[in-house]
Amino acid sequence: MSLYNRISVFRAEQGISRRQLADAVGVNHQTIGYLERGDYKPSLELALKIARHFGVAVEMLFSFERFEPIAMTFKRAGEDE
Amino acid sequence: MKTPRRNILAILDNAVRWTGIPARVADDMSGAPDRKHRPLRWIPIWMIAFSCTLFILSLAWPPALDMVAITVSFMGSIAAIAPGIHICGPLGKSSLEDDEREAALRKDSFLFCFGLLTLLNCVGQLLLMSLSHLQNWQTAQSVFVAASAFMLNLTLFGCLPTLYASWNMPQLPKE
Numbered sequence: 001m002s003l004y005n006r007i008s009v010f011r012a013e014q015g016i017s018r019r020q021l022a023d024a025v026g027v028n029h030q031t032i033g034y035l036e037r038g039d040y041k042p043s044l045e046l047a048l049k050i051a052r053h054f055g056v057a058v059e060m061l062f063s064f065e066r067f068e069p070i071a072m073t074f075k076r077a078g079e080d081e
Numbered sequence: 082m083k084t085p086r087r088n089i090l091a092i093l094d095n096a097v098r099w100t101g102i103p104a105r106v107a108d109d110m111s112g113a114p115d116r117k118h119r120p121l122r123w124i125p126i127w128m129i130a131f132s133c134t135l136f137i138l139s140l141a142w143p144p145a146l147d148m149v150a151i152t153v154s155f156m157g158s159i160a161a162i163a164p165g166i167h168i169c170g171p172l173g174k175s176s177l178e179d180d181e182r183e184a185a186l187r188k189d190s191f192l193f194c195f196g197l198l199t200l201l202n203c204v205g206q207l208l209l210m211s212l213s214h215l216q217n218w219q220t221a222q223s224v225f226v227a228a229s230a231f232m233l234n235l236t237l238f239g240c241l242p243t244l245y246a247s248w249n250m251p252q253l254p255k256e
Contacts, residue, residue: 028182
């Protein structure tokens with residue numbers, strides 16, 4: 001089963017590099033790269049560490065379904081307001 | 082003041098330093114963070130192909146003294162190169178520094194290597210025993226084939242984990 005993630009989106013939003021995120025969660029920076037590409041599925045511990053680093057729930061970062069584009073999220077949020 | 086004469090041990094020490102290997106070992110031991118352990122996708126294949134060719138030659142050609150000498154020299158070069166491939170490859174760093182992805186990759190690589198080696202040796206032993214019986218091999222040829230098979234095992238053990246790990250590490254785009 002595919003596991004999708006939005007690590008690169010959150011990383012870009014916070015303006016941190018792969019290496020900085022890797023140092024913060026205690027893994028090799030290549031591991032972050034493989035995670036972002038979907039080539040590697042993280043352990044629960046690593047997923048929770050990354051979510052905690054970004055200050056969001058783990059479901060915000062990882063999902064079994066494709067994430068909708070950010071533009072759609074913003075559009076929907078605008079409509080709700 | 083009389084300058085001390087350089088004895089043979091000092092000359093040998095200098096010769097060893099000149100090869101660059103001691104510096105490399107010191108670098109490895111220091112665990113320098115910038116040390117690169119890059120994927121090696123092709124060099125292990127060349128090494129394995131080399132050993133396979135020699136093994137096939139040992140089966141096809143009658144044993145001769147010069148072939149035994151070639152085998153021994155190949156064994157020496159493989160014994161020297163295989164650890165280098167392992168150290169420079171993705172599995173070369175200390176396993177204590179592995180994160181969860183690297184630990185899983187290391188485990189998979191060695192499992193693949195040992196699984197394949199076990200299978201090859203089980204099948205190969207039966208085939209070689211049958212072949213030696215059918216072709217009525219002499220002692221010299223048996224020794225030659227055994228030496229080549231040992232070298233092939235050595236090469237596979239040294240190169241297969243690195244090869245497996247390297248092909249399971251796709252290149253990442255630069256940030």
